[in-house]
Every structure is written in C-alpha cells, then in structure tokens.
Amino acid sequence: MSLVVRWDTGEDLDLYCPWDLQPKKNNRKTNTRATQKELEQLGSYKPVDGDWPKFEDDQSNEETREHYLKRAQKAISQLFPLTQVEPFKEPVNLNEFEDYPRVISYPSDLQIIGERINNKFYRRLVALLQDIQYIAINTESYNDESAQIVHNSITLVETLVQFITQVNHENAANLYETLWDQDSSEFKSYRMKLKPYNKKEFLNQPSSSKASYSSIQPRRTEAVWISECREIMEKILNQDFRDKIHRLERTGLFEEEDTFDQLVEKLNNGEYNSPMDFEHAVIALVEACKNSVDDVRSSINKALLTFQSQFKVHMKQVTTKYTKMTEVPSSRSQRAAAQHAAELWRNPDFQGPSTSKALRERKRQQTRYNTRKRDGTEISYREDPDD
Structure with missing residues (x-):
C-alpha cells in the first residue's frame, strides 16, 4: 500500500509508504527537522503476533523483536573487521561508479541496515532479512557471477541470516570464515522468497534452527x-x-x-x-x-x-x-577490460608487445573485479560512452 502525494509546485507525483508520513501539526513550520523524540515516536510501533517468530511461547512480541535486532547488531559489529566484508560496510561511492544507480534500484549495505535497526525501522523479521538479501542480489546484478566479490556477498548474507535466526551461533566472524570456504552456490538465504511465517510450521521446527527458514521459500532472481x-x-x-x-x-x-x-x-x-x-x-x-x-x-x-x-x-x-x-555501455565488460589491462601492465613478468593494437588482439581472459575498490592499488579509469 502506498500514498500518492501531489505537490503544489506541480512536480511529478510521488509515492510514499505510510510509515514515512505523519500528519502535520498546525503550528509546525515548513522544513522544520524532526526532533529525536519525534523520531522515537515514529518508531514506537508495537509488534503483533507473526511479525517476529518467537523462540519461546512465553516471550512477548516486543522481547522477541529486541532479540532479533540485538543479534543483528551483534553480527554486524563482529563482521566489520573482516577484509572480505569491507565493500559492503558503506553505500557505494557514486563518484567512482556513476552507473550504479542505473543498474541497482534498491541499494543496501551494512551501514544502512545498522541505522535502520537503531531507528526501529524494521517492523517485521522479513523486512530485515530482505534488506540483508539485497546486499548479495545487488552485487550479483552489478558484477560477473564468477567474481570473488559475489561469493563474498552471498557468504555475508548466509552468515547474517543464520546468525540472526539461529540461537546456536555466538560469533558471526567465525561463522563467516567457516562458510567462506564452502561453495556459495549451495547457499539458499539470498535466493529465498520471504513471506509472513506460519506459526504452526515454525513451532514444529527444531529449537536450534527456529525461524531460520520458516518464512522463506526458494525464488528465482527476476528482472x-x-x-x-x-x-x-x-x-x-x-x-x-x-x-x-x-x-x-x-x-x-x-x-x-x-x-x-x-x-x-x-x-x-x-x-x-x-x-x-x-x-x-x-x-x-x-x-x-x-x-x-x-x-x-x-x-x-x-x-x-x-x-x-x-x-x-x-x-x-x-x-x-x-x-x-x-x-548505457556494458559496464561489466568495460570494468573487467580496464582492470585486466591494468593488471597486465603491473605484472613484472608480462612480456607483451609494445603496440596497443597487439594488446587489443590478445586473447581475453576471465577477470574478477570489485564493485567498489580493487585488491591492492586502486584503479581509476574513464569509460568511453561511445564504446
């Protein structure tokens, strides 16, 4: 459900989630920033049955919600020091990757998720898990599927989902390192379709894995x-x-x-x-x-x-x-070609020909690249819009 907003200035219509809007008070001036108290009131939603699957029958809905959010915060803080997680800690630098907004319609990263947790933005578990999923979905959409960063992102999502929904994990960093050595094609979390959980189905699960996939079904990534x-x-x-x-x-x-x-x-x-x-x-x-x-x-x-x-x-x-x-030019192929060329010239063992024509005629090799920064020296290049 969304609300259609028609602006007095004649600008295009905007769609807003009801959560984003509050009735304007008569004494409130235009462009007045919300106070901390008002922000807290905005997030003072009381969870209801089904929003956050309970681990124990005697838990209140609010206690259950806090349990999940604290585990999510704990996981993020434990994962932050890992080198493999570095590209997903903050929003993508749009000055470096100008085409990113044209490829990715719903950006997500650990900083955004952490801020939303602190502001009590999430009102259901599936909303939190969906934001986590998009870290891997976006990385896979923007990069070649065989790129190392795709494996890292899928492993990150698998780690977060398992840690948040299963009580038998205590250290998210250790869990990530364990999963990182496995084949990410076997992981299911980032490809799961989220839906409100079924209480009976949830309560019948083993206690060690409750809530892990009670609200999830496989899905195919869709354009x-x-x-x-x-x-x-x-x-x-x-x-x-x-x-x-x-x-x-x-x-x-x-x-x-x-x-x-x-x-x-x-x-x-x-x-x-x-x-x-x-x-x-x-x-x-x-x-x-x-x-x-x-x-x-x-x-x-x-x-x-x-x-x-x-x-x-x-x-x-x-x-x-x-x-x-x-x-928009094929950003993937251009980024891969630019990185490949730079890697060749940085390689002291490369005995390539002196002419650029001969370099262009070299057999192309599969390359891997990062959405945000390269391994080692950062590469700066300009994409040719006429390519």
Missing part, C-alpha cells in the same frame, strides 16, 4: 521490468474486461491465439527478452481480438480500446526506463 509488466496487467485486467473478452471464445479466437493470462504466464516464465517484446505480444493479441469483433460500437470493442490505451500509457514508463538502462 525489475518483468515485475512491473506483471503489475500493469494485474491492474488493468479487471473482471469486467475479462467477462467481455470471455465472449470471444465462441469465435474460436483463442484456439489460435494465447489468452491474456497465458501471455502473463509466459512473462513470468522468462520467455520475453525485453518489455518491448511483451508489449508487442499484448498489442498483437488486442488487435486480433478487435478484428474478431464485427460491431466496432460494441461494448467489447470499447473495452479493448480502453485496455489498449491504458496498457500503452503504463508500458511507456517501463520501456523508457529499460531503454535508458540498456543504452
């Missing part, structure tokens, strides 16, 4: 545009439209064409390479439906025209954003 397209279809495929389209079944149209629901199913299965492909498929189906209607003044045809108009308006935002992102 943002796919979820946006699905939300558009859910919004405009209302029951009235479905009832009208259902009348076209007698024409035999859907014996040769997919239904709208089948197009959405294909979208969820990853059968479209871009939002433009999905838009083309939906518009083609709309045109096929319109061609099967004899009376252009019929309610079915009017419903199709309305659907088509709404669909195009909503999809324009998705395709525009997607186009802007894909027009």
Whole structure:
C-alpha cells in the first residue's frame, strides 16, 4: 500500500509508504527537522503476533523483536573487521561508479541496515532479512557471477541470516570464515522468497534452527521490468474486461491465439527478452481480438480500446526506463577490460608487445573485479560512452 502525494509546485507525483508520513501539526513550520523524540515516536510501533517468530511461547512480541535486532547488531559489529566484508560496510561511492544507480534500484549495505535497526525501522523479521538479501542480489546484478566479490556477498548474507535466526551461533566472524570456504552456490538465504511465517510450521521446527527458514521459500532472481509488466496487467485486467473478452471464445479466437493470462504466464516464465517484446505480444493479441469483433460500437470493442490505451500509457514508463538502462555501455565488460589491462601492465613478468593494437588482439581472459575498490592499488579509469 502506498500514498500518492501531489505537490503544489506541480512536480511529478510521488509515492510514499505510510510509515514515512505523519500528519502535520498546525503550528509546525515548513522544513522544520524532526526532533529525536519525534523520531522515537515514529518508531514506537508495537509488534503483533507473526511479525517476529518467537523462540519461546512465553516471550512477548516486543522481547522477541529486541532479540532479533540485538543479534543483528551483534553480527554486524563482529563482521566489520573482516577484509572480505569491507565493500559492503558503506553505500557505494557514486563518484567512482556513476552507473550504479542505473543498474541497482534498491541499494543496501551494512551501514544502512545498522541505522535502520537503531531507528526501529524494521517492523517485521522479513523486512530485515530482505534488506540483508539485497546486499548479495545487488552485487550479483552489478558484477560477473564468477567474481570473488559475489561469493563474498552471498557468504555475508548466509552468515547474517543464520546468525540472526539461529540461537546456536555466538560469533558471526567465525561463522563467516567457516562458510567462506564452502561453495556459495549451495547457499539458499539470498535466493529465498520471504513471506509472513506460519506459526504452526515454525513451532514444529527444531529449537536450534527456529525461524531460520520458516518464512522463506526458494525464488528465482527476476528482472525489475518483468515485475512491473506483471503489475500493469494485474491492474488493468479487471473482471469486467475479462467477462467481455470471455465472449470471444465462441469465435474460436483463442484456439489460435494465447489468452491474456497465458501471455502473463509466459512473462513470468522468462520467455520475453525485453518489455518491448511483451508489449508487442499484448498489442498483437488486442488487435486480433478487435478484428474478431464485427460491431466496432460494441461494448467489447470499447473495452479493448480502453485496455489498449491504458496498457500503452503504463508500458511507456517501463520501456523508457529499460531503454535508458540498456543504452548505457556494458559496464561489466568495460570494468573487467580496464582492470585486466591494468593488471597486465603491473605484472613484472608480462612480456607483451609494445603496440596497443597487439594488446587489443590478445586473447581475453576471465577477470574478477570489485564493485567498489580493487585488491591492492586502486584503479581509476574513464569509460568511453561511445564504446
């Protein structure tokens, strides 16, 4: 649920979470900063059953919440000294990685999570775990999957989730070192789909692992545009439209064409390479439906025209954003190439040719790189926007 804010200045509409907004007092002046007391009142939410899975039946909801948050704080403080965790301690430096906001829509790091814990931002366990998950999800999205930093981030998420949700761990740093030596492809925490936990299911788990995965199910990493397209279809495929389209079944149209629901199913299965492909498929189906209607003044045809108009308006935002992102040069390949070249010239054993042409013709090797800083000497390079 979100609130739509229309500004008096005529700026674009903004969507806000109800948690972010409070009624303005009559005597409060514009641009007045919130006091510490007001911030504490904002976070004075009283947990209810189901927000934070209980380890013991006699625990209060508030006690359970504090238990999880203290374990999260303890884990973060114990992990901070580790070298492998260094890239995830603070927000990404956007001066160094200017394309990061165009690739990552929901940044997350240990500093942000720690501040949210201190400000009582998290009202459910799944919200805390989701922010933790995004550390690895973002790292994997921004880097090559085989990069060392991806392994480090997945191990970090696995460590935090296990430490927070299992009482048998006392030292997060030791747990991280143990997990770091394992194959991160076997870890599940960062790829789990979070949902409110089932109390009966939770209480039936062994006490040593309670809450570890009671609210989690496996999920596949999904492109943002796919979820946006699905939300558009859910919004405009209302029951009235479905009832009208259902009348076209007698024409035999859907014996040769997919239904709208089948197009959405294909979208969820990853059968479209871009939002433009999905838009083309939906518009083609709309045109096929319109061609099967004899009376252009019929309610079915009017419903199709309305659907088509709404669909195009909503999809324009998705395709525009997607186009802007894909027009950005391949940041991964450019960062990898720049680091690879720098590593070659720093290598004293490298006996490469003296011409740049010959260097470009060398066989490419797989490289690993960090989203924020290189191992050893930092590398500074400028990406060519025309590449």
